[in-house]
Amino acid sequence: MSETLLSQKSTTAEAGDRTVDPALADASRALAARGTVLLTNDGTLPLAAGTRTALFGRIQKDWIAVGYGSGGDVNPPYVTNLLDSLRESGSVQVDEQLAARYEAWCAENPADPGEIWGAWPRHYPEMPLEDAAVNEAARRNDVAVVVIGRAAGEDRDAVLEPGSYYLTDEERGLLAQVTEAFERTVVVVDTGNLIDLAWLEEFSVDALVLAWAGGMEAGNAIADVLTGAVEPGGRLTATIARRYEDCPAAPNFGDAAVTNYAEDIFVGYRYFETFAQDAVLFPFGFGLGYTEFDLSPVDLTTSEGTIQLSVRVTNTGGRPGSEVVQAYVEVPGVALSQPARALAAYARTPELAPGESHELRLSVDWADIASYDDAGVTGHRSAFVLEPGTYRFHVGHDVRRTSEAGTAEVLELRVVEQLEEAAAVDPEHGFDRMVVRTGADGRPEVGYEPVPTRTESLRERILSRLPGAVAAPEGEQPSFQDVLDGSVDLETFIGSLTPRELADIAYGDVTMDSPLGAAGNAGAIGGVSAALRARGVIPAITTDGPSGIRIADYASLLPCGTALASAWDPAAVRELSALHGQEMLRKGSDILLGPGMNIHRDPLCGRNFEYFSEDPLVSGLTGAAQVAGIQSQGVAACPKHFACNNQEFERIWVDARVSERALREIYLRGFRIMVRESSPWTIMTSYNKINGVWGHYHYDLVTTILRGEWGFEGLVMTDWWMRMAQDPDFPALRDSAYRVRAGVDVLMPGSIEHSGDTKEDSVYESHRFPDGLTLGEMQRTARHVLTYLAAVHPQGHRMGRGERPED
Template sequence: MVVIGRAAGEDRENTLEPGSYYLTEAERKLLTQVTGAFAKTVVLIDSGSIMDLAWLEEYPISAALVVWQGGMESGNAVADVLTGAVTPCGKLTDTISYRYEDHPSASNFLGNDANVYAEDIYVGYRYFETFAQDKVQFPFGFGLSYTTFALENVQVKLCGDTVRVKATVKNTGSYAGKEVVQVYGAAPQGVLGKAARVLCAYEKTKLLQPGECQVLDMKFPVNNLASYDDSGATGHKDAWVLEAGDYAVYVGSDVRAAQKQGAVTVPELRVLSQLEEVCAPVVPFERMVNKDGQAAYEPVPQATRSLKDRIVENMPQEIPFTGDKGIKLQDVADGLASMEDFVAQLTPEDLEALSRGDYIMGSSLGALGNAGVLGGITESLRALGVPPATTTDGPSGIRLQYYCSLLPCGTALACAWNPQLVESLYQAHGREMVMKGSDMLLGPGMNIHRNPLCGRNFEYFSEDPLVSGKTGAAMVRGLQKNGVSACPKHFACNNQETNRAYNDSQVSQRALREIYLKGFEICIAEGKPQNIMSSYNKINGVWSHYNYDLCTTVLRGEWGYEGVVITDWWMRSSPDPDFPDLWDSAYRIRAQVDVLMPGAIDHAGTPDPSALESYRKGGLTLAELQRGACNVLRYLIRSNALKRMNA
């Protein structure tokens, strides 16, 4: 047995060098020696993200087990699989190609100032299954087992606006095991052009004994087959549409093995939802499109609308200031007073304090080793019954100055293709948070595996937004059953660590909505997180922590999110290009990024005076400060922090 190991971590990338993406000469020598000395050789790949695996075909290797970074129980888990006590049942959540250069983003990654998302919607298997099937070593969704399975009696039906897929899974082998059934859609090309396959649903069986069967009943909304028209090619710009034609449904054990089992016919163009232009590119570039099955390029549609007018049209209404009326936050929780009555008592200084954390990591108001504290960070707020809430880094465990569990990395969990299992694990994790004094876990990491060199891929789930969204939602549900909160991150397009605080993700609206926002949308709809974290990077020229369209128009307006948006730790200074009297935190608050974490403008804990200075100059309004405070206070009412304060 040979173990190939690779490290991974934040603020770094994988590199196209031996010892990172490629094998070292020492590793190659070891493989030559071991395979030459033994009749059978098993390789364990202990890596946080995908590495080059073309060498598996260069040596007489009997089996390879990708173990990812499995946390504190990884050794026991690997031993169980190797000895046959457990049958492996994981599936890849990424495509493994023969060469790095075959990835569609290979020529547009690691840019220092910007990355052009020229591959557009053709990320991972969406690219390979459409344009480059012969470049794939292991397809998306692939994974071996000690047993075999057969799919029988597969049925596809359209019931209203829901596609229903029933399939009988039979264990045809000699060992007990589990199988994952994956359902893919193949849309008509229409005028927009589509990927050859898009994952629409999946489900894992129970442990099936040899000869045992299980019927799986999978459902998904027909909207999962829709495309976003950002050009107006269908006559409906900025709309989700179903173009007319037959939508084939494929079912199988991975994207390549899936077979056509039926189709859904859309007789004419259907407009599912008419939206508005958001986060559109401001810099011209060429994006990939599907022209008769061949990859071609066309100019990306650019921004045409004024953001300023929309902000002015949607300004909140001010709550008249009353001063202290003796109302405590617990009174609001108990239904004895309204949130508006409570917020009416708060001074601008109180409101500003609610818009930031306690300046530094390791705040004395929280558990030892905390990432930061928000909420009741001043004596005046605590006198009104506002509790301080403790954040802790994650998501593969709790980072505090205590002994804490170390959980599998995000990719490892997603490769289980088992949201129910993930939810139960994170319910236990939530109980540990309560024990250790954590109120908010900074996770799950939701960013897409756009490129295999991204150093933080280990923390994220997949190249596919459905897998990412379902896995993230399961984590959120599990955690929040304990009165603690998840905080999905990094919203959005944090797909590179290099110069991450300044890099501009230049991406079309279509790719943004179909790929990079879709996982967050699913997570919010199905998990209902109480908090979410913005990303460091820019999206089409605007930092996420200042991005009104991202955090107000889409997140709150379209998706109905009612929770808190916090920054990633610290933020970049910038004036608001549309409103001269807004800058830094005032600019952020107008975008409804509610809380600056850990609360200062630098690591030394220097306060940011911009919110109050802008307010006094007539820039930021009292109503905007109140709106952000309401978002924060609604979270605190639901938190264990309020229960602890009142206990």
């Protein structure tokens, strides 16, 4: 690293300070490298010391460090790039003649990231090169490194066009020139989202590196990988198909109004490994390193609650390295259709020297491999069940390169968890979902059957579970400080709150960039009114995330969600996130809006860079690590977007129609694991509808499942602004009254829509309606918010710029 960047590392931060905690920078660099996936390599990598190296492609200089939107719009103090990082490494000889030409051209043709929200460029135009220039570079150098970059993001899905999912003609021409002239060519794809890689079968590429958007230290990290200073530790968290059209969600992605999740549970590798193995270019879990490992299953033991697998891992290559051991299960499909394999557990070894062995022990809970019966075909509708039969386990390097590790028998059907119908498909909006059929040759084939639809009354469920009210205490009104001191219990304080105070707690501070917090914050919750602050209720400041703290001041830009997950190393993610939590304390952030927990349902989703995987176990464990790390510092993470935010186009209107089974086994499971493992203090709902109901009004998701089934005790906030609507089950309620009844505690940033409409009268008075919102429901919301504030006090910190003028 240059002296300039070294001078920008510090453990303290003040407004306008460009310094970064050196431990945080180092951890970011290490995880960006560990998440880098080496897809092909004929021995060209790592580059030997002194290798004469020619860099092609403007992204060598104009490195894309993160995707677009609130999840990446951080003001970093610096961003490293590959050209400068390779120079500073001193490990290889960079072709300075070619580099100077690129630097001059990039200066004359700057990469314009765009200023219009949602209209950012997905790629940057490439510098043209004459054949003669490429041939001359080939004579001067030993190897070529071609860098290709892509970006997408919030409100900006990728599209099936050159410059987005596909290569441009200029990029294809550059690849043709370079691979024709050079004996050895390495391609680095710098991206936050998967792109088409079918061109690998067309051009003579010797090594392909998938460099996920790695934040401010990404250039250094990729230089470390190319030169062998560290191994490329990444493994794919999503399948790479030969053609986009082969992806299971492709026929049902991108509609402005409705998306039927017709592929059901057969998302990603669950589809490909069951029905279409030949359609895969790189399988789920795949990734190469610079050494080789032998995986030998040792034993498999079972108990009433768990399956234990032991695997011996031996480094059989010539370099030190670590391996990710992945365990998959084949679940017998008796009445329920099942994928050929599902990830059951995984772990990364410590670094092993050549010849060294290490024994890993993986634990699988029986409950975590149970299947949800939403149709009653097993005789137990709305239950997680284990069907009778042989459960076959495989361990290996990825979903395909495995060895059988043993079997476990279930002699008769076991009901693991009896639940209740929740968030089911509306009977008027039924569709056919994918199931397994047996073909004439005995092999599984794609079939379809009608999706089960709703049979129960949501209205009756809500009425039967309305919370009771807390009586107002006699005497003087207590202060929230009395609660913090332990002289008054929280219930007494809640009972003392007036309807107006209760309503204030149910809103953020009206707009983004609250004057109660650091400049550029996303908004405030809690003590947002003078009346509440007079009673000791402190405000808490939210900031966008998860790839960094989005404020007006400088803040670290971290590896994107996919990069973190591709490391398959939750312990390392937790360590990085703890350091990030310390930066939150220094920068004035109480709640970081992240991690992103949605599933990579389709490779075109613009926000995939924020999310972790097509697999809910990887998503859940990575998200849990991020939440636990952040919250270990006394600040909060806010996992999002609950649930099914799987496309950005018309995201605030699209209705994600999905079966209960797919919802519980795929789209909610990662959230459930994260809640179980890390107990987040806050969660954010999604913009989209789920089976006809917007996430910010979804009683079944928030109250029935999140709170009732999972035991979540934190506060739930909306994504920023929400759509106005009337409660179909309780016509007297609309907008925030509808939201509060659903169990969504806080409207952020405080107004209903961008129009600036604020706290509507119905919220203050609707508890008086015979069929309206009750006092107990308003107090429930206050309880969730105040419990959070009590948990973080006195770590809460104020960097306000003034008081909000009162209404």
